[in-house]
Amino acid sequence: xxxxxxxxxxxxxxxxxxxxxxxxxxxxxxxxxxxxxxxxxxxxxxxxxxxxxxxxxxxxxxxxxxxxxxxxxxxxxxxxxxxxxxxxxxxxxxxxxxxxxxxxxxxxxxxxxxxxxxxxxxxxxxxxxxxxxxxxxxxxxxxxxxxxxxxxxxxxxxxxxxxxxxxxxxxxxxxxxxxxxxxxxxxxxxxxxxxxxxxxxxxxxxxxxxxxxxxxxxxxxxxxxxxxxxxxxxxxxxxxxxxxxxxxxxxxxxxxxxxxxxxxxxxxxxxxxxxxxxxxxxxxxxxxxxxxxxxxxxxxxxxxxxxxxxxxxxxxxxxxxxxxxxxxxxxxxxxxxxxxxxxxxxxxxxxxxxxxxxxxxxxxxxxxxxxxxxxxxxxxxxxxxxxxxxxxxxxxxxxxxxxxxxxxxxxxxxxxxxxxxxxxxxxxxxxxxxxxxxxxxxxxxxxxxxxxxxxxxxxxxxxxxx
Numbered sequence: 001x002x003x004x005x006x007x008x009x010x011x012x013x014x015x016x017x018x019x020x021x022x023x024x025x026x027x028x029x030x031x032x033x034x035x036x037x038x039x040x041x042x043x044x045x046x047x048x049x050x051x052x053x054x055x056x057x058x059x060x061x062x063x064x065x066x067x068x069x070x071x072x073x074x075x076x077x078x079x080x081x082x083x084x085x086x087x088x089x090x091x092x093x094x095x096x097x098x099x100x101x102x103x104x105x106x107x108x109x110x111x112x113x114x115x116x117x118x119x120x121x122x123x124x125x126x127x128x129x130x131x132x133x134x135x136x137x138x139x140x141x142x143x144x145x146x147x148x149x150x151x152x153x154x155x156x157x158x159x160x161x162x163x164x165x166x167x168x169x170x171x172x173x174x175x176x177x178x179x180x181x182x183x184x185x186x187x188x189x190x191x192x193x194x195x196x197x198x199x200x201x202x203x204x205x206x207x208x209x210x211x212x213x214x215x216x217x218x219x220x221x222x223x224x225x226x227x228x229x230x231x232x233x234x235x236x237x238x239x240x241x242x243x244x245x246x247x248x249x250x251x252x253x254x255x256x257x258x259x260x261x262x263x264x265x266x267x268x269x270x271x272x273x274x275x276x277x278x279x280x281x282x283x284x285x286x287x288x289x290x291x292x293x294x295x296x297x298x299x300x301x302x303x304x305x306x307x308x309x310x311x312x313x314x315x316x317x318x319x320x321x322x323x324x325x326x327x328x329x330x331x332x333x334x335x336x337x338x339x340x341x342x343x344x345x346x347x348x349x350x351x352x353x354x355x356x357x358x359x360x361x362x363x364x365x366x367x368x369x370x371x372x373x374x375x376x377x378x379x380x381x382x383x384x385x386x387x388x389x390x391x392x393x394x395x396x397x398x399x400x401x402x403x404x405x406x407x408x409x410x411x412x413x414x415x416x417x418x419x420x421x422x423x424x425x426x427x428x429x430x431x432x433x434x435x436x437x438x439x440x441x442x443x444x445x446x447x448x449x450x451x452x453x454x455x456x457x458x459x460x461x462x463x464x465x466x
Contacts, residue, residue, distance in 0.1 A: 027128055029066065030120045033059060034136035037113065037427040038200055039143065042190030045161040045176050060112045063119045072122045078440040079118075082376050083433050086369040087114055090326040093362055097325025102334045106327050106425075113426060117433030126445040127214075129438065130402050134211050134222075137204035141229050144189030144197060151177040161192065173344040186237040198241030199416055200427070201233035206248065206408045213401035244415035250277070251411040252404065258386040259399055267386075305352045305419055311341050312351045316360040323363035328424045350421035357421040374414070377432055380439045381406035389444045400445045406435035 036043070036059060044052045090110060097103040124132060151159050158175040160166050172178050176192040178185060189197035208226045212219050233241065254274045261267045316323065330337045330349040341348040351357035358366045385407040389397045409431050413423040422428050 026066065026070070026123055027132055029062070030124055030128075030132045031135045031139075033063065033116050033120060034132055034427075034430075035139050037116065037430045038136055038203070039140045039190055040426050041193065041196055042140075042143070045190070045192045046163070048162065056109070056112055060115060063116060067119055067122070070123065074122050075441060078437075080373075080376075080433055080436045080440065082369070082373045083114065083436060086366070086373050087111065089362055089366055089369055093323065093326045093366075096322060097327075099325055099327055099331070099334045099336055102327040102331035102337075103325045105331065106329065109425065110326075110328065110429070113430050114433050117430040118437055120430075121434045121438040121441065126400075126402050126438065126442060129434070130207060130210060130214070130405055131216075133203075133405070134207045134216075137200070137207055137229075138225055140190070140200055141204050141225060141232065144191075144201075144232055145228055147190050148177060148181040148187050151179050152181040155179065171344050171346075173346055181235075187232065187235045189232060189236070194236040195238045195240060195420060196422065198233050198236035198238035199244070199412065199420075199422060201229045201236065202241055202245055202248070202412055203409065203427070204229040205233065206412070207405060210401055210405050210408075213404070240416060240419045244412050247415045248408050248411045250274070252408060255382075255385045255404065255407060259388075308341055308343075308348060308352050309356055312353075312356045312360050316356070316363075319363060320359075321363045321365060323359065323361045323366055326361050328357065328361065328421065352419055352421065354417040354421045354424045357424060373432065373436075374410075377436045378407075378410050378414070381410050381435060384439050384443065389447070402445050406431075406439060409435065 036056065040052065040056070043055065087110060091107055094100060094103050094107070120129065120132065151157075155165060155177075156179065158166055158170075158172070158179050159177045160170075160174065161176045166175075175188075177188060180187050186194045187197070188194050189200075191197045191200070205226055208222045208229065212222050216222060233245075254270070257270055258267055261270070318324075324336075327334070327337075328350075330347075332338060332347040332349050337349070338347055351360060354370070355367060358370050362369075385399075385403045388399060413428055413432065416428070417423040423432070
């Protein structure tokens with residue numbers, strides 16, 4: 001007999017899933033690690049190299065402890081072995097290094113950066129990785145703007161590293177901030193270097209845009225962050241960054257077009273078209289560099305880089321196969337670097353080209369290893385972005401905007417590496433390791449043991465029955 005009841009037959013309402021406190025703390029720590037990588041140069045300017053070294057080493061120890069306690073799912077056979085090969089060759093260079101102290105110090109930084117890249121990728125899902133990078137970028141964007149505003153409104157003049165106000169006028173190259181925010185000159189942010197500021201601002205614009213495309217909450221605020229980052233990017237006035245931005249836009253357009261392919265071989269014509277555009281653009285850029293860099297206010301010799309390259313090639317040619325020994329960056333107090341190449345009275349601490357820098361330090365073997373690292377990274381990140389997610393017969397699943405981030409960052413690093421050595425250390429190298437390892441470990445967003453186990457910790461999936 002049917003019975004009348006006031007109780008509904010639907011499931012009892014439950015609270016929405018919430019992230020566990022442990023996962024919130026873990027993601028916050030990963031954001032801190034990424035802030036150190038993105039803004040490490042700013043920390044050196046603020047507190048000096050010794051304190052910075054202590055913070056970096058301590059952060060690596062904390063991350064190692066967290067890894068041992070958490071023990072996330074991790075496939076050893078899917079580690080970025082090519083990147084490890086480059087690191088191993090750099091460590092081996094201690095045996096013949098002409099500057100062993102500098103090699104030992106900078107190798108410690110390389111190993112820590114490599115480990116932290118693996119750590120962030122192992123601890124977070126793809127969604128959390130993008131979210132953490134965006135959060136770290138917000139910190140750097142905000143600190144750079146606040147720093148320049150504070151210098152202009154409070155100091156009202158140039159500022160040296162360590163928050164020292166100069167007592168006399170000095171060469172602008174030594175200033176942490178040149179107090180150019182309100183006079184139209186180039187600004188440098190917390191980095192004390194306009195080129196570094198512009199590169200990180202481009203990273204910020206990319207990751208904020210990816211978050212918007214992925215449907216992140218509070219998208220209006222993300223547009224505000226993009227506007228601030230774009231303002232700092234333009235005011236940095238970096239010719240390399242402008243070219244990198246154009247290349248990133250070209251890669252983005254190519255990826256979106258490739259995603260429309262429906263039939264086998266349909267991508268081939270697009271590959272040929274974009275290869276022709278890329279080669280033609282490169283030829284125009286090289287042969288028309290006098291006019292182009294003149295418009296940008298730069299010399300055709302890339303602001304003195306051709307002279308630096310000539311000196312680096314001359315020294316590197318003395319040990320063309322194994323190099324002089326690892327040191328990224330160059331340590332200015334090392335006798336073989338001190339006064340070797342001088343710009344505006346300051347010892348230059350990089351070759352202004354990651355390929356020439358590696359040729360100097362690790363020889364042709366090092367260049368080959370780094371080339372393999374970037375070839376593998378570009379190859380995997382490209383197909384990670386253009387291929388539809390597929391693990392069964394279904395071939396109509398939508399692409400995820402999150403898959404754009406690795407290949408767009410790769411495009412930035414490839415261009416930046418032509419005239420800067422930044423991709424060899426800090427956030428440049430960390431992103432190569434992080435995204436390269438993450439793609440190998442989890443080639444599909446949200447699919448796989450590591451993604452699902454971490455999603456359980458976040459409260460997105462129910463825990464399996466015992």
